[in-house]
Amino acid sequence: MSDMIALHRLAASRGDGLHPKLLDLLAHREALIEGNPGIVEINATQSGPNPTGAVPDFLPGNVVGFRPKPTVAASQPKASLK
Numbered sequence: 505m506s507d508m509i510a511l512h513r514l515a516a517s518r519g520d521g522l523h524p525k526l527l528d529l530l531a532h533r534e535a536l537i538e539g540n541p542g543i544v545e546i547n548a549t550q551s552g553p554n555p556t557g558a559v560p561d562f563l564p565g566n567v568v569g570f571r572p573k574p575t576v577a578a579s580q581p582k583a584s585l586k
Contacts, residue, residue: 506534 508522508530515521522530537543544563563569 506530509534 509527512522512527512530521527542564544567
């Protein structure tokens with residue numbers, strides 16, 4: 505079950521909740537993911553300007569994983585153009 509649907513159920517018990525169209529969209533998405541083994545949900549959480557998501561251990565054969573770009577260390581001083 506989606507976290508948003510669980511939150512909706514909690515809020516609905518108190519007389520609030522998600523808009524019905526959004527609830528239908530989330531329920532349809534969840535049914536689509538559960539009903540199709542070719543769809544893999546990758547939970548990517550945004551954490552700053554360059555997020556890195558948690559990739560599952562197994563990805564289907566047609567999914568290509570890319571390595572993240574190496575970052576330049578912030579401690580290196582930048583050269584002056586003077």
